[in-house]
Amino acid sequence: MEDTxxxxxxxxxxxxxxxxxxxxxxxxxxxxxxxxxxxxxxxLLFVDLRDPGGPAGGGAVQLVVKPDGGAWEVLExxxxxxxxxxxxxxVARSPETVNPRLPTGEVEVVAETAEVLSSADVLPFPVExxxxxGEEHRLRYRYLDMRRGPLTExxxxxxxxxxxxxxxxxxxxxxxxxxxxxxxSSPEGARDFLVPSSQYPGEFYALPQAPQQFKQxxxxxxxxxxxxxxxxxxxxxxxxxxxxxxxxxxxxEMAFATQEDVFDEVERLMTAIVAGMTDKVTAAPFPRLxxxxxxxxxxxxxxxxxxxxEIAELTATLGGRTExxxxxxxxxxxxVVRALxxxxxxxxxxxxxxxxxxxxxxxxxxxxxLQLAPAGAKGPLARRLTDAEAGELTxxxxxxxxxxxxxxxxxxxxxxxxxxEQRRQVGRELGLADPGTLAFAWVVDFPMYERxxxxxxxxxxxxxxxxxxxxxxxxxxxxxGDVLAYQYDLVCNGVELSSGAVRNHRPDIMEAAxxxxxxxxxxxxxxxxxxxxxxxxxxxxHAGIAPGFDRILMVxxxxxxxxxxxxxxxxxxxxxLLMGAPSPVSDAQxxxxxxxxxxxxx
RNA sequence: GGACCUGUGGUGCAGUUAGGAGUGCACGCCGCCCUGUCAAGGCGGAGGUCGCGGGUUCAAAUCCCGUCAGGUCCGCCA
Numbered sequence: 001m002e003d004t005x006x007x008x009x010x011x012x013x014x015x016x017x018x019x020x021x022x023x024x025x026x027x028x029x030x031x032x033x034x035x036x037x038x039x040x041x042x043x044l045l046f047v048d049l050r051d052p053g054g055p056a057g058g059g060a061v062q063l064v065v066k067p068d069g070g071a072w073e074v075l076e077x078x079x080x081x082x083x084x085x086x087x088x089x090x091v092a093r094s095p096e097t098v099n100p101r102l103p104t105g106e107v108e109v110v111a112e113t114a115e116v117l118s119s120a121d122v123l124p125f126p127v128e129x130x131x132x133x134g135e136e137h138r139l140r141y142r143y144l145d146m147r148r149g150p151l152t153e154x155x156x157x158x159x160x161x162x163x164x165x166x167x168x169x170x171x172x173x174x175x176x177x178x179x180x181x182x183x184x185s186s187p188e189g190a191r192d193f194l195v196p197s198s199q200y201p202g203e204f205y206a207l208p209q210a211p212q213q214f215k216q217x218x219x220x221x222x223x224x225x226x227x228x229x230x231x232x233x234x235x236x237x238x239x240x241x242x243x244x245x246x247x248x249x250x251x252x253e254m255a256f257a258t259q260e261d262v263f264d265e266v267e268r269l270m271t272a273i274v275a276g277m278t279d280k281v282t283a284a285p286f287p288r289l290x291x292x293x294x295x296x297x298x299x300x301x302x303x304x305x306x307x308x309x310e311i312a313e314l315t316a317t318l319g320g321r322t323e324x325x326x327x328x329x330x331x332x333x334x335x336v337v338r339a340l341x342x343x344x345x346x347x348x349x350x351x352x353x354x355x356x357x358x359x360x361x362x363x364x365x366x367x368x369x370l371q372l373a374p375a376g377a378k379g380p381l382a383r384r385l386t387d388a389e390a391g392e393l394t395x396x397x398x399x400x401x402x403x404x405x406x407x408x409x410x411x412x413x414x415x416x417x418x419x420x421e422q423r424r425q426v427g428r429e430l431g432l433a434d435p436g437t438l439a440f441a442w443v444v445d446f447p448m449y450e451r452x453x454x455x456x457x458x459x460x461x462x463x464x465x466x467x468x469x470x471x472x473x474x475x476x477x478x479x480x481g482d483v484l485a486y487q488y489d490l491v492c493n494g495v496e497l498s499s500g501a502v503r504n505h506r507p508d509i510m511e512a513a514x515x516x517x518x519x520x521x522x523x524x525x526x527x528x529x530x531x532x533x534x535x536x537x538x539x540x541x542h543a544g545i546a547p548g549f550d551r552i553l554m555v556x557x558x559x560x561x562x563x564x565x566x567x568x569x570x571x572x573x574x575x576x577l578l579m580g581a582p583s584p585v586s587d588a589q590x591x592x593x594x595x596x597x598x599x600x601x602x
Numbered sequence: 603g604g605a606c607c608u609g610u611g612g613u614g615c616a617g618u619u620a621g622g623a624g625u626g627c628a629c630g631c632c633g634c635c636c637u638g639u640c641a642a643g644g645c646g647g648a649g650g651u652c653g654c655g656g657g658u659u660c661a662a663a664u665c666c667c668g669u670c671a672g673g674u675c676c677g678c679c680a
Contacts, residue, residue, distance in 0.1 A: 041643085042636035062640065080630095097638055105640085122631060125613045129629065129641070132614065136672050189680040209680090236679045362676090463680050499680095561673095572673060 012085045018051045018059015022106050024090040032085040036128050061104040063111045071111035081120040087113045139577040154565050164276035174227040179214035187527045190234035201594035207233035213531050215253040219542040220534045227252040243562050244574040253544030259486050259502050262543045277556050286440040294443050299420020304494030305439040307432035311419045312339040312396040324384050326366050336412045340419040344402030365410035365418050372401050446487040449480040462487050466501035475512045500545025507535050
């Protein structure tokens with residue numbers, strides 16, 4: 001384990017078993033740890049004694065126990081994962097019994113006395129054996145899961161990441177400030193976790209979804225650069241890469257800063273993290289993609305740039321120029337025609353294409369395809385396109401014999417989403433992405449507003465406090481759908497690591513921005529009173545970002561599930577299987593809080 | 603809120619496609635044997651309402667409906 005703690009010599013131990021080497025031969029030692037394995041030969045007992053820190057980090061040493069010693073009686077019948085303190089003598093193993101797979105394999109300890117410090121019941125699952133255990137069991141017995149090693153190693157890595165972040169940002173003049181956990185409910189964004197107040201009947205604190213307003217208030221207060229490895233709480237559904245309930249962000253904010261300044265600092269930070277955590281190399285500055293470009297070329301705003309396979313644009317070429325109604329009507333309907341090459345070494349069965357057609361239908365997009373089989377083109381488009389048109393499609397998609405070409409016709413965003421998802425799946429199934437590469441990129445120029453299909457009005461596409469590009473003039477002169485925000489995402493290998501913005505610090509621009517979304521100034525004042533007030537007393541221009549701490553670690557550790565980098569995570573349904581949260585509380589507790597539970601009616 | 607996958611002795615699985623006796627594998631557990639193992643080995647044994655409820659059937663782990671639990675995804679996450 002890195003940063004091995006100093007050994008306290010006391011009645012339990014004077015050495016760590018995992019530290020013993022040939023130089024200790026002849027020493028009398030006292031060891032303490034877990035009984036990891038027993039091999040009972042009747043007249044001779046071998047015991048593997050494991051130190052704290054898991055098998056890889058903690059190390060283990062073999063004890064030799066003979067029936068004539070006092071240790072025999074204690075150890076012989078003791079169950080695995082019991083905790084013992086043992087005294088004995090370090091001896092060299094004979095050449096034929098050396099175990100080269102163990103760091104301590106050249107020595108062993110002949111046990112003399114043994115004391116049971118605690119005994120273990122029969123285990124719910126094997127701790128030492130390297131078998132997959134269902135996650136439900138691992139969460140319920142998280143402490144046993146930790147003893148198995150890999151999880152504990154990831155906690156060590158997590159500690160290291162926190163250290164790198166603090167050291168680096170400290171060296172760049174960022175001040176770590178703790179912000180409140182109990183704060184006020186905020187109407188925008190995710191659902192809040194609420195905490196009832198016993199002092200004020202009917203009033204609630206809320207856990208912060210992020211320290212967003214506090215960090216902006218710190219800017220107003222004159223803190224030039226702020227950061228915090230900040231707990232964030234959101235009562236929203238989880239995903240494999242999204243921890244339910246709570247997670248941590250490397251929250252940072254800079255006064256008198258532009259988008260470029262934030263990019264520069266984050267590139268330095270990510271470079272320091274990669275250097276401190278991996279032997280991989282990153283090249284700053286990171287490439288930048290405009291949001292529109294990312295969507296058109298990769299079908300997503302978080303593209304995996306480790307491989308090419310770009311989406312081809314055919315609206316102006318194939319669209320409208322064929323007998324095929326599906327293509328002919330596209331331009332006049334405001335639809336796009338997009339194509340994606342599927343490399344040929346996937347011997348796609350027909351069923352695979354059916355799945356594509358189904359996915360298309362679910363998005364309201366027309367999906368079709370052309371298979372460039374060696375014996376000639378196949379698929380629905382093969383029959384319906386002229387040779388010239390098929391050739392045009394093939395060239396645009398950069399497809400060769402043996403490949404297939406997927407075609408999507410429909411509204412721009414759903415068509416892009418369809419092919420983007422196919423690109424992601426094909427990339428994964430064909431192993432196109434080099435697992436050793438970290439492909440960082442900035443996605444910039446997000447739209448400020450998006451059309452609300454129900455009301456026909458405009459909604460904020462992202463953070464309502466982002467500064468619109470072009471300021472008041474843009475809000476006045478442009479169609480809201482064309483206003484871009486100083487809003488940016490950091491992506492890596494198809495994962496969104498972070499989202500940030502240059503903040504809108506000007507009340508006049510804020511009023512104009514909210515007016516586009518249909519809100520008057522009273523709405524800002526009532527919803528975000530602290531920020532609104534503060535911004536009337538000289539707020540500096542400021543910008544920031546909040547890279548996901550757990551998610552960065554998940555990417556660095558190449559884990560498919562974010563719970564693998566969290567010591568005590570909630571499960572997917574936001575239940576704590578270990579502690580049993582959430583749980584009902586007593587009537588007395590509810591009375592104190594002036595609350596009554598109204599169960600949902602089925 | 604919705605879709606899909608999974609649920610079989612303590613653990614991890616096979617058996618479900620095509621209904622026919624709780625049938626199998628590895629580990630663990632209990633007992634006995636065993637002085638050089640390190641996934642110790644040998645012999646014997648215990649342990650199961652096949653998640654739960656209902657239905658179809660002569661017969662259900664297997665088919666159907668519902669439900670619960672775990673996971674993956676959509677919605678959601680400013």
